[in-house]
Amino acid sequence: MDYAAEILKGSPRALARVITWLENEDERAAACMEKLYPHTGNAHIIGITGSPGAGKSSVTNKLTQAFRHQGLTVGIVAVDPTSPFTGGALLGDRVRMNDLATDKGVFIRSMATRGFLGGLIQAMSSVIKVMDASGKDVVIIETVGVGQDEVDIVRVADTTCLVLVPGYGDIIQSMKAGVMEIADIYVINKYDNPGADQLYAEVSHRVNQDTLIKHSKDETRAWTPPVTKTVAIDPDGVRELVEAIQTHQRHLEQRGDLLEMRKERIREETFQMIHYELFRVLKNKLSENSRMENLVEAIIANQENPYHAMHKMIAEFIRMPTNK
Ligand SMILES: Nc1nc2c(ncn2[C@@H]2O[C@H](COP(=O)(O)OP(=O)(O)OP(=O)(O)O)[C@@H](O)[C@H]2O)c(=O)[nH]1
Ligand SMILES: [Mg+2]
Known part of the structure; x- marks a missing residue:
């Protein structure tokens, strides 16, 4: 079912479903939001x-x-x-x-x-x-x-x-x-x-x-x-x-305040979206193969420190291919 199309037709059921996805931070919401955005x-x-x-x-x-x-x-x-x-x-x-x-x-x-x-x-x-x-x-x-x-x-x-x-x-x-x-x-x-x-x-x-x-x-x-x-x-x-x-x-x-307000909001929202998506992807990455746990152990054992680890992770992350 194309939930975005249903929402554009005014279906309250589709509307409720997508809001639930948003509440649960379900990944299906993102694709839907992309289609809906031009209609906002x-x-x-x-x-x-x-x-x-x-x-x-x-x-x-x-x-x-x-x-x-x-x-x-x-x-x-x-x-x-x-x-x-x-x-x-x-x-x-x-x-x-x-x-x-x-x-x-x-x-x-x-x-x-x-x-x-x-x-x-x-x-x-x-x-x-x-x-x-x-x-x-x-x-x-x-x-x-x-x-x-x-x-x-x-x-x-x-x-x-x-x-x-x-x-x-x-x-x-x-x-x-x-x-x-x-x-x-x-x-x-x-x-x-x-x-x-x-x-x-x-x-x-x-x-x-x-x-x-x-x-x-x-x-x-x-x-x-x-x-x-x-x-x-x-x-x-x-x-x-x-x-x-x-x-x-x-x-x-x-x-013209509305335009100014909306620009400010788009700026803020876009930054926030990038921020949280980076965080999510990196967090997933770090949970693979107990990497985070190993890192914590290394820090506790004084073999690594969080500042150095952070720079290393980010450098590695930036070279990562995107999946889209
Ligand atoms: N006398 C009087 N009572 C009011 C008025 N507006 C609301 N009430 C009453 O005040 C109480 C609380 O009203 P709500 O509309 O639930 O207030 P609320 O701010 O939404 O409450 P919460 O969502 O619980 O924070 C209810 O019993 C209403 O009937 C008013 O203008 N005059
Ligand atoms: Mg209330």
């Missing part, structure tokens, strides 16, 4: 990040409904830092996303953050590309913005939304820690809860300060991140956010 670059990639329980899934759900009303198709990747397959969080997500589950214009997938030899970001950006190639107009990535991994994931998004909620004592702290800087749009969710106006004022103040500094440094990229109010449990509760996201998309397109 059309989707608008939106990152939704924020503390656990901030309402990311609820916001994602409501955004998806809004995009569907506009006739757009949507892919969703929920990144669970713990266990997406057995964890309660996913169950919760399933319930909240129930109304989307039967919609053919929506594809939902959850992904673990652990274990990727080739790097989570690379696996993630491939998953996004598969969804993009399958014809999704919008791809939404939901991730808890706590660890470095999660912050990095957000870098693959065109538009990053940071979901904040009133009543958390750590807001100002996270602002200081630099988590705030990744946002293109701030979302004050649970606006129906007490303390929302105060949080809105704090965040707006902070954004204005930051923007003043940024603008004085770089006039051409001026974008003031809007602070939006949402109530993700209300039917019409994310309207302001939808508008902000689409304004940001137009901003990127008009200012």
Whole structure:
């Protein structure tokens, strides 16, 4: 079966299969990605990040409904830092996303953050590309913005939304820690809860300060991140956010930032791909005939040292014929 061709025709089964390959770092994914790549670059990639329980899934759900009303198709990747397959969080997500589950214009997938030899970001950006190639107009990535991994994931998004909620004592702290800087749009969710106006004022103040500094440094990229109010449990509760996201998309397109961003991303991704592939090939090579084990023994016995061994291995590797 030609999975790439099936994905291009929009088959959700083929889409699911290839994403599984990517998750398992199965070699079959590579050939497929090569065929799909020319069909990517059309989707608008939106990152939704924020503390656990901030309402990311609820916001994602409501955004998806809004995009569907506009006739757009949507892919969703929920990144669970713990266990997406057995964890309660996913169950919760399933319930909240129930109304989307039967919609053919929506594809939902959850992904673990652990274990990727080739790097989570690379696996993630491939998953996004598969969804993009399958014809999704919008791809939404939901991730808890706590660890470095999660912050990095957000870098693959065109538009990053940071979901904040009133009543958390750590807001100002996270602002200081630099988590705030990744946002293109701030979302004050649970606006129906007490303390929302105060949080809105704090965040707006902070954004204005930051923007003043940024603008004085770089006039051409001026974008003031809007602070939006949402109530993700209300039917019409994310309207302001939808508008902000689409304004940001137009901003990127008009200012040519999108092209710059994509170039930067291609540069980064290509380096990463080469890096991990070299690593994989070399690691396989070193596992043959207990070579690594012998090397370790030699180092322990003071007959070899790792610096010298490294140069020797690399020199040998560079002379190696490629298998393609
Ligand atoms: N009152 C109120 N409750 C909300 C709002 N948005 C979400 N919730 C509730 O907050 C809880 C958590 O929402 P989720 O959407 O699961 O939050 P999340 O950020 O995806 O959570 P994790 O994925 O577990 O980190 C649920 O009980 C939602 O119903 C809102 O705007 N107002
Ligand atoms: Mg969630």
